[in-house]
Amino acid sequence: MYIHFIAIGGSAMHNLALALHLKGDTIIGSDDEIFEPSKSRLQKAGLLPEHFGWFPEKITSNLDAVILGMHAKSDNPELLKAQELGLKIYSYPEYLYEHSKNKTRVVIGGSHGKTTITAMILHVLNYHKIPADYMVGAQLDGFETMVHLTDENDFMVLEGDEYLSSPIDRRPKFHLYKPNIALLSGIAWDHINVFPTFENYLEQFKIFIDSIVKGGSINYNTEDPEVVNVVEASENTIRKIGYQTPENFIENGITYLETPEGPMPIEVFGKHNLNNLAGAKWICQHLGVDEDDFYEAIATFKGASKRLEKITETENFVAYKDFAHSPSKVAATTQAVKNQYTDRRLVACLELHTYSSLNPEFLKEYQGALNAADVAVVFYSPHAVEIKKLEPITKEQIAIAFQREDLNIFTDSLAFKDFLFQQDFKNSTLLLMSSGNYGGLNFEEVANLIKD
Known part of the structure; x- marks a missing residue:
């Protein structure tokens, strides 16, 4: 099979491209931007596009299929060319x-x-x-x-x-x-x-x-x-x-x-x-x-990446990162860590990063989600809200939504990091929940600083 990927750099898309390449198919693709680790993995396999952007000339009648990623738009020039030629166009799940x-x-x-x-x-x-x-x-x-x-x-x-x-x-x-x-x-x-x-x-x-x-x-x-x-x-x-x-x-x-x-x-x-x-x-x-x-x-299963993934552990401290962002998952994950280490102080940090979590109407769903934590922290980036073209949210709205008077709320990544590293983590557990990275937090740095 000779297959072209429109938006080859996505997390799911580049993995499908690699799988088909390993299977023996001929794979080409395009994207307007590709980030790590997709970029390095595609490059290693010889599948990284030579130039970023959309190139309708790549779409020819000898392609067996075109696979369209969610990152592309419905007016993508390569997609329009594929439709014009009557090529078979698949979505990822198709x-x-x-x-x-x-x-x-x-x-x-x-x-x-x-x-x-x-x-x-x-x-x-x-x-x-x-x-x-x-x-x-x-x-x-x-x-x-x-x-x-x-x-x-x-x-x-x-x-x-x-x-x-x-x-x-x-x-x-x-x-x-x-x-x-x-x-x-x-x-x-x-x-x-x-x-x-x-x-x-x-x-x-x-x-x-x-x-x-x-x-x-x-x-x-x-x-x-x-x-x-x-x-x-x-x-x-x-x-x-x-x-x-x-x-x-x-x-x-x-x-x-x-x-x-x-x-x-x-x-x-x-x-x-x-x-x-x-x-x-x-x-x-x-x-x-x-x-x-x-x-x-x-008995030997240690978990999927970013699902209660252990960052570091010492005699009286352990830190985890987790992908949790929906209210039910945040509550369940926070409670699970507290139950596992009942005699330790739990510092639980949540980044509001997804479209839903940054929506003022949806915020009320988070009521009580961090109640199991001894120290509860919420971080969000006003810039992320702006990029997603959402209505601005305030610290007051977050405080009301979570219904916790001692909630620590940060909008600045450096202020959040300073707060984190000023904590006394003796006999403590740290839980970092996010589908993002708190505005650039280095998780390896977290592990090393806590160890020190």
Whole structure:
């Protein structure tokens, strides 16, 4: 196949380009800007465009396909040329479905937990040398790319994102995969810029459940009432299998999972992660991994990148960074870290960075989200608000939304960093939650300064 990528530099897009290159396809692409690590990874594979920008002359009739990324606009000159020539144009999820339409497709959906559950499944399959194609939304230990495609593997494991497919296809990505086996982890309103009401957002999950192949199955989190409602109301002729958080306990900062063979220490912690583990176990069993083999493999799982990822640890201090940004995930992650280290002071920092989190109307959803922290900090950049063309928000609005009188609020990255490094972290835990970097915070510097 000879394939051109429009907006090849995106996190998902460059991984798909690398996967197809490794598979033996001929790949070319364009983008108006490419950042690290995409830039270096594309360059190493010989796929980095020679010049940045859009070049309609790259679009010729001998291309087998064009793959269109979300970063491009609907009036992109390369897209217009491809349409003019009548070339086959795929969105990212459309191409993944096209690749896997003759395979058993496993799709992990949910507002939160889907990356971790997908990562757990892939870790177990990799541990037991069970081959599978996959797409996951984070870089995983032991995996070269976030996408892996072959002609011969029977299974395709897909993280099912509810965000839009492409500039010319406004359907959520997970509507396109038509799973044989599905999982739904949780539903909590997100992506307010695309789904302006909770009811509209909820409808996307109903469509997802109805898209499961007839005779297929869905595993679903019975501890989430919204999930239970949409799954059990579906009239799709599929098997519905519930799961819940397994029995566990914490001793000396280590979480133990209760198994038929007795307590087993695991690397991950928190009620939400244990709930994710229960879902992953079911999916692995569908794929032929028995319970004992699942436990053996999952004991060595340390988490996906930026999902409660440990930055540093000393005798009386530990620091984590996490991708949490939605209100429910912030609350769950903060509570999980506090439960894991009950005798330590918890400093929890949240950066409001996404479109939803910086929306004044959505802010009230964060009420109580940082209550488990001993020291609670919120950082946001007025410049980020401006770039996203949102209505300005004030410190007062944030204070009212979080309903916490001692909340520390920063809009200046240097002031935030000074506050952080003036803290006495003896017998403490630091939790940094963001899909950004607090205006340029170096996480390695955090680790080194705390150690000093």
